[in-house]
Amino acid sequence: MAPVSSLPAPPPAPAVLLILLPPAALGDALPTALTSAALRALQSRLGPAIRVLKVDEASHPAVVRSFGTPALPACVLVRQGVELWRHEGLPEDEAQVTHLLEAAGTT
Template identity: 65%
Template sequence: MLASVSSSTQAPEPAVLLVLLPMAAEAAKPAFMASLARLQQQLGTAIRVLKIDEASHPSVVRSFQTTELPAFVLVRHGVELWRQQGLPEGETIAPLLLRQLRIANNEA
């Protein structure tokens, strides 16, 4: 017999990091793809990285009303938790994202 697990003890559903990319496809460069793969490894299962390029999904990219691409948008259940337009400077993005997710989890 399986015991039911209380929803309060379950880990929160992973957030999603949307990486919005310009049509000039930096994403097509192998180095960029490798950096996204490394980022996903650093984030583990807490945050899922999805690459969305403007050429393939222009309406999705426009819906985020970004003024600069690339843009990084962290969302969970349709709620935006964090946004970075342009490439992050200084701090690597993985620790920054994990910190933002911890903040969001504590506010929930």
């Protein structure tokens, strides 16, 4: 009987950065557009190891409340349901992005 070759280990599940946002005020499209552009830029900086996902409190209030964040916007990095990192506000400078990548184990 031939030996059974072992299968390669599956790649680790990507981390997800949840961006928890307050509901946009009526007629407040400009900040929403700026936030979307900022999140696209952040996703570009993080690469494929971390998926950026926007969660708006108006659309998903229970999800946002479940994280118990004292202020919005806030970021929560999770992998397979385990919280790895949390930050009030959006990660805007390189030091915060580097810390985020370290928390995800990508550096």
